[in-house]
Amino acid sequence: MNFIQHLLDAFAKMDREKLLKAYHVSLYISLFRIWNRNRFDNPIWVNRDELKTMSKIGSNNTYYKALRTLEDCGFIKYTPSFDPQVASKVYLYTFDIGTCTPPISKVNPLYKHIKYIYSIYSNEENQKEMKETNMNDKSKKAFQKPPIEHIQIYFEQKGYSEIEAQRFFNYYESNGWMVGGRSKMKDWKAAARNWMLNIQRYQVNSFEKQGTNAQDKMASKEQRNFSSRNYNEPL
Known part of the structure; x- marks a missing residue:
């Protein structure tokens, strides 16, 4: 039928x-x-x-x-x-x-x-x-650790050095490729992009800190010069 x-x-x-x-x-x-x-x-x-x-x-x-x-x-x-x-x-x-x-x-x-x-x-x-x-x-398609060569190529494409790629690899290799120390990594490229964002934040914070330190040094120098003057003598 x-x-x-x-x-x-x-x-x-x-x-x-x-x-x-x-x-x-x-x-x-x-x-x-x-x-x-x-x-x-x-x-x-x-x-x-x-x-x-x-x-x-x-x-x-x-x-x-x-x-x-x-x-x-x-x-x-x-x-x-x-x-x-x-x-x-x-x-x-x-x-x-x-x-x-x-x-x-x-x-x-x-x-x-x-x-x-x-x-x-x-x-x-x-x-x-x-x-x-x-x-x-x-589960069989779970995360697999990427070769260091792939990480270096990806960092180079994003404008970062091989040394930074090696730091990324060494960090996650040491903690078993865990995100936040608790969750198993699913996408290493996403983790790499977060790594790059953290690099940019660190550079900005470092620059601001250096600028603040320079301003503090100048103010301290002026204060020392100001306190060492003898105002009993004419100009």
Whole structure:
């Protein structure tokens, strides 16, 4: 069965049905998911609590009403079991060829719905494993120490000397390439740019300090000259 064409035809039919609401569409999609797991083999055996969870329907009345409406509109054939220990049976009509395919299932209906419930959790477990795998892949791409040659080239491009590049390398090599002594470095170029900014701040502060010291020396010299004068003598 061409499931893409089936869904397109089913949605087109839903658009024409004025009785259908959002929860009908949600319930049909949930039934389609179970049908898909069953390799599009009819009938499928469904569990009420599972379908309510999948379709986000909270009321039992709404659930049964939606099933009956889908049946009346020609989307499914619903056969309730009236036994809480036995799953109900649903045939889904195939719209890509315009026929219904209702072969008898070879699976025991008493336990088949358990397989579907397990499938929900197994999908969640698969997603969790995929997430953990992605996290592991990211951890594998962790920071790697750059060669000193790369650092020298980067400093030269920014207008700084190889000696300053060597200072940068020696500093972070000595502390295990930790930023602030606590966090593992992620981007050495960003750390290098911060290093360069600190160099500029140090140069400015040093220049200001030198200027202040020179002014203090001049003032001190003038004060000494002023105090050593003899004002009893004429000019």
